[in-house]
Structures are given as structure tokens and as C-alpha cells.
Amino acid sequence: MREVYVLDMKTTRLFLVAACIIALAVVLAVISPQAAKADDFTPPPVPANIQVPEGSKLFFVGHAIGTQNYVCLPSGGGVSFTLFTPQATLFNDQNEEVTTHYFGPNPSENGTVRAAWQHSRDTGTVWGRVMPGNSSTDPNYVAPDAIPWLLVTIVGSQDGPNGGDKLTATTYIQRVNTTGGRAPSTGCSSTANIGNQAFVPYTADYYFYKAGR
Numbered sequence: 001m002r003e004v005y006v007l008d009m010k011t012t013r014l015f016l017v018a019a020c021i022i023a024l025a026v027v028l029a030v031i032s033p034q035a036a037k038a039d040d041f042t043p044p045p046v047p048a049n050i051q052v053p054e055g056s057k058l059f060f061v062g063h064a065i066g067t068q069n070y071v072c073l074p075s076g077g078g079v080s081f082t083l084f085t086p087q088a089t090l091f092n093d094q095n096e097e098v099t100t101h102y103f104g105p106n107p108s109e110n111g112t113v114r115a116a117w118q119h120s121r122d123t124g125t126v127w128g129r130v131m132p133g134n135s136s137t138d139p140n141y142v143a144p145d146a147i148p149w150l151l152v153t154i155v156g157s158q159d160g161p162n163g164g165d166k167l168t169a170t171t172y173i174q175r176v177n178t179t180g181g182r183a184p185s186t187g188c189s190s191t192a193n194i195g196n197q198a199f200v201p202y203t204a205d206y207y208f209y210k211a212g213r
Contacts, residue, residue: 044176044207047136050151052172052209060167060208062090062099062117068147068181072188072196079194081183086115087199090206099167101206108156115152117173117206122164128152128173147181147202150174169210177205 041058066088070081090099097120105111106127114127134151136142142149152175157168181202188196 041207044174044205045141046149046151046174046176047138047141049133050136050149050174050176052151052174055211056172056209057212058207058209060098060170062092062206062208064088064090064101064202064204064206066101066202067199068183068202070183070188070198070200072193074191074194079188079191081188081198083183086202088202088204090117099206106156107158114155117167117170117208119160119164119166122162122166123160124164124166124168125158125160126154126167126170126173127156128154141176143179145180145182146178147204149176149178167208170208171211172209174207174209175204176207177203179203 041061043052043058066086068083069085069087071084072079073082075082085103086101088101089097090101092098099120100118102116102118103113104116104125104127106114106116108127114129116125116127118125129152130150131153134153135148136150137148150173152173154170154172157170159165159168179202181200181204184198184200187193187198
């Protein structure tokens with residue numbers, strides 16, 4: 001009976017070791033693709049005037065759903081809709097909220113209002129502006145009813161209150177794959193319309209780059 005017991009104990013140990021190895025392999029099989037995917041971003045094809053400079057590394061991508069918000073204001077000798085803020089949420093490929101997008105005061109420019117992106121978890125924020133020539137309506141890329149594709153140059157950043165810095169290394173952002181978002185063609189034709197607002201649905205993909213490879 002003792003020999004049988006020892007044999008059973010050895011068999012049990014071997015079974016447990018094998019089970020642990022199988023379980024570990026399953027865990028690695030699940031985790032590894034996700035870990036690889038986190039850094040497996042491919043820059044999008046874009047018009048030449050919104051390409052990022054050589055040496056930029058794509059590290060973060062968000063898919064935006066929201067509105068482009070306009071207000072009717074005096075313009076020249078008439079009136080026109082003027083963008084006063086985007087209002088969008090960016091999601092990753094797992095449909096998790098990752099960033100909010102809006103206009104806000106940039107502390108690096110004494111409060112100048114710029115386009116801003118704030119990380120949803122660590123609240124680190126970056127502010128950017130579109131430099132002259134960094135906007136495209138090239139019909140080979142941009143849908144005729146969509147807002148332009150852009151290259152945004154980052155002009156300010158701020159870590160979150162607990163040191164959150166997921167976004168703050170950003171140097172450039174590309175806005176691509178846009179749908180909708182253009183100012184309405186009606187509702188702002190005379191001074192009687194001043195103050196009218198329009199919240200126009202749009203979608204876009206935002207690609208975040210930092211220095212280095």
C-alpha cells in the first residue's frame with residue numbers, strides 16, 4: 001500500500017505541474033496579443049501637408065464620437081458660423097473611453113484657448129494648434145461633407161494632479177478619417193441669427209505621436 005501511495009503522490013504532483021503549465025500558457029496566449037496590440041499602431045496614409053516630421057513615433061490612437069459646436073457671429077460685413085468648441089469622447093479599439101476633446105485655456109500660453117485632449121484616467125492634458133498649411137480637404141482622402149484632416153502641433157502640456165502623463169509626451173496629433181462636423185449652410189444668414197448655435201455630429205480618428213522611434 002505504501003508504494004501505491006507514493007506513486008499516487010508523484011502522479012498527482014506531475015498532474016498539478018502540467019495543469020499549471022497549461023494554465024500559464026493560456027494566460028500568456030491571452031495577454032501577449034493584447035500587450036503587443038498596445039504598441040502595434042500603424043500610421044495612417046495622409047496628404048503630404050499633414051505628415052508628421054521624421055523621427056516621430058506613433059504611440060496612442062483614439063476614435064472620436066461627438067459634435068463640432070458652432071455659434072453665429074458677425075464676420076466681415078455679414079455673419080457666419082464660428083466654431084467655439086469640439087465636444088468629443090475618444091475610444092480605443094476595445095471601446096474603452098480614453099480621452100476627452102474640447103477647447104480650453106493653455107497654461108503654457110497664458111490661457112490662450114486651444115484644442116485640448118485630456119486623458120480619461122490620469123487627466124494629463126495636451127493643447128495644440130494647427131499651423132498654416134497643416135489642414136487638408138484633399139478629395140483623395142477627405143469626404144466631401146466632412147471637416148478637414150489636420151496636423152496639430154502640440155503647444156502645451158500638463159500632467160494630471162497625481163502625475164498622470166500618458167499624453168503629455170505628445171508632439172503632434174493627426175485628425176483623420178473624418179465624417180460630418182461641417183458648419184450648417186442655414187441658420188446664420190443675417191444679424192437676426194447672431195447667437196444661434198449648431199451642434200453638428202462628427203467622427204474622426206486621432207493619432208498621437210511623440211519624439212523618437
